[in-house]
Amino acid sequence: MSAVSELTTKPSLSLKRRFNATPEKVYAAWTDPAQIAQWFGPPHVDYVEAQADAREGGHYRIFMRDKDGDEHDVSGVYRKVIPNQELVFTWAWKSTPERESLVTILIRPDGDGTLFTLTHEQFFDEVARDNHNKGWTACLDALEEFFG
Secondary structure, X not given: OOHHHHHHHXXXXXXXXXXXXXXXXXXXXXXXXXXXXXXXXOXXXXXXXXXXXXXXXXXXXXXXXXXXXXXXXXXXXXXXXXXXXXXXXXXXXXXXXOOOEEEEEEEEEEOOEEEEEEEEEOOOOHHHHHHHHXXXXXXXXHHHHHHO
């Protein structure tokens, strides 16, 4: 099996939302560590620490602690950065660094709001995809609330 067909057969997910915020505000929410810390994570997370160097080759890290004390630590490298339009970055949990996947965020103006698409590709398996689908859905709900 070629590397190309191997990548295309790995599970992926895509989520779309419309936010009542400008593309600039949506982009900042994803690239400014202080803003990331305010909304990122599902509802059971009560502490978030973020680092982000949003440039091609720059690194990010998001550390979360939930109400039960469980810690979740994810990091990666920005592969593509077009301010207010697109982010592409690798995604790997500290607990499973060998399971690196790829996230693409598209930000498009829509009247006074933003059309937002998150695509997460190259999951290890369908269970990882399904768990991330739940996590991303909760994050996007929190981001929507963050924008008010």
